[in-house]
Amino acid sequence: MALTLDPNFKIVDVAYPYVARRLLNGESPQLRRRLLELLFKDGKFQWHRLENLIAIARSDTNFDILPTAQLGLQYLLSEEGQFLRKQLILALIEDDRLHTEEVQRLWELIKDDVKPGRLFNAAWGALAELSVQRAATLIPAMSLFSSPEL
Numbered sequence: 001m002a003l004t005l006d007p008n009f010k011i012v013d014v015a016y017p018y019v020a021r022r023l024l025n026g027e028s029p030q031l032r033r034r035l036l037e038l039l040f041k042d043g044k045f046q047w048h049r050l051e052n053l054i055a056i057a058r059s060d061t062n063f064d065i066l067p068t069a070q071l072g073l074q075y076l077l078s079e080e081g082q083f084l085r086k087q088l089i090l091a092l093i094e095d096d097r098l099h100t101e102e103v104q105r106l107w108e109l110i111k112d113d114v115k116p117g118r119l120f121n122a123a124w125g126a127l128a129e130l131s132v133q134r135a136a137t138l139i140p141a142m143s144l145f146s147s148p149e150l
Contacts, residue, residue: 027071032075036084038053040087044091044094045087045088045090045091045094047091047099047102047105047106050106051105051106051109054106054109054110055109058109058110058113064113065110065113065114066113066114066118066119066121066122067122069110069114069119069122070122070123070125073122073123073127076088077127
């Protein structure tokens with residue numbers, strides 16, 4: 001129908017920002033897996049793909065990078081994120097160099113949206129959520145010490 005109205009209509013131009021936002025904001029394991037598949041090729045981190053995803057997602061004026069960053073930080077600090085933490089460290093030092101240029105390009109994409117107060121609140125929220133999860137995993141172990149058999 002769109003092609004009938006406009007023969008030059010490109011569905012990818014409309015759909016890709018939505019797909020980029022979904023991948024970046026995805027909380028389900030399936031979406032996280034798809035994002036990782038997109039960001040890694042042959043075991044190497046694809047910096048340009050992350051840059052493209054962020055740039056495309058930001059083309060939507062309703063996209064807010066901070067909730068996305070908070071989700072990412074929570075995932076990175078979780079037990080499930082252990083593999084990604086290692087991969088990102090390896091990506092930062094790949095080819096015997098520190099990839100500061102790539103990090104600088106990412107910063108340039110998001111710096112206008114990241115105000116210190118909001119960034120602190122997002123980081124604090126991610127850490128607070130992590131602390132609650134960690135505490136919840138310790139509670140069953142703590143009940144062993146209050147057992148009458150001890």
